[in-house]
Amino acid sequence: MEHANNRYENIAQLYRTNGQRTEHDLLGDKAIPDTAYYGIQTLRALENFDISGISLNFYPSFIRGLAGVKKAAALANHELDNLSDSTTHAICQACDEISMGMLHNHFIVDMIQGGAGTSTNMNANEVIANRALEILGHQRGEYQFCSPNNHVNCSQSTNDAYPTAIKIALLEANDELLQEVDNLIEYIDEKADEFSDVLKMGRTQLQDAVPMTLGQSFQAFATSLRNEAERLKTCSVPFLTVNLGGTAIGTGLNAEPAYREKVIPHLCNITGRNIVLADDLIEATHDTGSLVMYSSALKQLAVKLSKICNDLRLLSSGPRAGLNEINLPAMQPGSSIMPGKVNPVIPEVVNQIAYKVIGNDLTITMAAEAGQLELNVMEPVMVESLFESIEILKNGMNTLGVRCIQGITANREVCSANIRNSIGVVTALNPYLGYEVCTRIAKEALESASSVYDLVLEKRLLTKEQLDSALAPENMVG
Template sequence: MKTRTEHDLLGYKEVPAEAYYGIQTLRAVENFDICGVKLSAYPKYIKALAMVKWAAAKANNDLGLLSDELTAAITEACQEIIDGKLIEEFPVDMIQGGAGTSTNMNANEVIANRALEIMGFEKGDYEKCHPNNHVNLSQSTNDAYPTGIKIGLILKNEALVANLKELIASFRAKGEEFKDVLKMGRTQLQDAVPMTLGQEFEAWAVNLEEEILRLNENAKLFLEVNMGATAIGTGINSEPEYSEKCIKHLRDITEMEIVLAGNLIEATPDTGSYVMYSSAIKRLAIKLSKICNDLRLLSSGPRCGFNEINLPKMQPGSSIMPGKVNPVIPEVVNQIAYKVIGNDLTVTFAAEAGQLELNVMEPVMVRAMLESMEMLESGMSTLKERCIDGITANVEHCKEMVLNSIGIVTAVNPTLGYEASSRIAKRALAENRSVYDLILEEGLLSKEKLDEILAPERMIKPQKFIKA
């Protein structure tokens, strides 16, 4: 394999000649074989890093610190990355020591070497375009890296929310499909009062719809960045107007309402926005898991469970029990939720571990959040396409359980009173008879009045009381 020789603070190494990354990226690859997930697994994140470098180059050019030729080459290289090229040139492990320096240098080296090519020079000819002197000009890992993280998370949030909206639409469609299917509602796993299966599915849709606002509101926290803070927030090695110009260009390239933090020393080690957004992801995961628990219960059986709905049959359920089919899709979403909850705890501990003017644990935070978002996207798509869209209702079984339930005594409670209703319920349980038959047997209501009270449309929404 052809190589080129590069050097850094620690010495010389041979870098693959065709590689756009350089010696510091190579050292990171050798040092951090940790989770096996590379930066290249998250193209939106790499795109965000390129946007930061694009804006920095533009700001440096405005200040006369970077020539027009270099600026054009650097920004063209950045634009190629933004357009999805060179993604495979980011081989560094997501979890790394050094507070993200390896990620930042990976971007600096790839952009520098591609800019060299654009200008007609060989890769590695860093006198013409240097990863630190030119691509990283007026920056530190400690401002460029977290800014890239935040923009990447905003981009990823857009995809997550779009995916969530599709799942909500699926629940809502089932709500409409099942709007006339009467069933028994339950509290504490005990019979409660009647409702429709459509109401249950619509409630799930509304429950998840609330998370769109939560995710978007928390993602807005990422719009505040610390570009120009450089190492610790004092702005050393940047010019007075650099932050303002860089933010302007960031707004242009991202089309986001990005703002500069009010105090850069405070903003540089602060990871509060990660904690807030991670909690919003966790909240979504918890809700999805609860819904999947409900789906598993309602489809349990088929003969010895609730058996109110049928989930699509995805695969045989047992190596020993013939005919058994398991609710594998809700089960996998449950497991995704547990992983997301664990990742949120990781973010919490990593945020707490910040010391003095920097939090060096940002790599594991971004890994945890991006992993959670990626798994939730896949999980929600799978849940929609392989479960919710194909659910059918056991209409007659649902209705029969309502009619045989002790719970319908609640519907006659306003008419008969609590004492009489309790007596009927107790007798129905003891004698294994229906509430309906016992009310008629005791002559508490006429058949016409009882049928009026127990009409399905009366039992699923507020109604005027009927007198005995």
């Protein structure tokens, strides 16, 4: 260790020139900008993984998750006398600053990377170490005083720190997602109340079925989303179980046995969540089942949203040659060649978001299946896919609520005319006339372009009072 410390010191002294410092690792030396809080391993990852253009700082909750894990580890190591008071204080202060949003622009590695997340872990270790060095009164890169590996990463491996940070971040991201679901439900509930007295035809297989209210259609949308919110809550619960303390493969090598007992309470205090240690750390280190399950919940939410948007597009189709039962707010001109055309662009973009989330779910499924032996090295693409799905779902639901649902109006006259002209109302007469008689009436009404109402009266099958009672809105729509 003394030899390594001397080497770090010599490098810092000899190579800190021209606004750069030189850092050393297994593969050799590299020049790092003096302004950078990251170090040599982050720089190598930046060179190796120019893949998606989506870096860690796209997802602040992930960076906060990493900072939380590093702070908990520092506090636990301090209790075990692995870190001095001053080093622990400096690391914890650096983590607190990162949790408050500072230094996020130095988390620069691509979300998709080889190495099972090592580049992400080292990016965090280096930023925290260099900020801690400043707090201690040293220069960045003087790692003999606070090392990314020996101090910030003490008692840890990427294989327990990285997945634990993922789970903490996903819990936070899920809370934000649920808030957007609740906001969208509120917008839909308002429309359900507004349209509660608008009678319209319900449809099955795109054919006239039986009457309902437009409010009932919107209430069904809201109920569907409430169900998905509950599923998201259920599927996020496994994120509270972590493998921190398992180090490389779950055996806890290089971490004292007491470490795992001390680090989890600190993590609970830092995050405000009831985090628990997995019963089998070896299984927990290679298992990604919780990510697969949560992704399936995201996919189902996306499917429900897409179905809602399909319905909105159908109900607003026209305006002359479609259903035209509702009006979506006009957001932009719809054609470069057809004057006056306005398209349902907001539902369309939410449909496309759903397709992306469904594709991400397949990616996550395949990556989980690709895990081998004691580690799943495909976690980075799973994580990137999950965070992307959450982010675009949040943005899509906000856009749908604010720029579409909120401004929807009902074409009451069109809805009423559809009821009057529909054959489907004959279903309400089944209890009075029987299926066979109603079938004949429906067929005749269709062939003669007559209304069911008029035919029943002409044939004296019911009195006007009986017919009006049978076809009263409150009797038809429950």
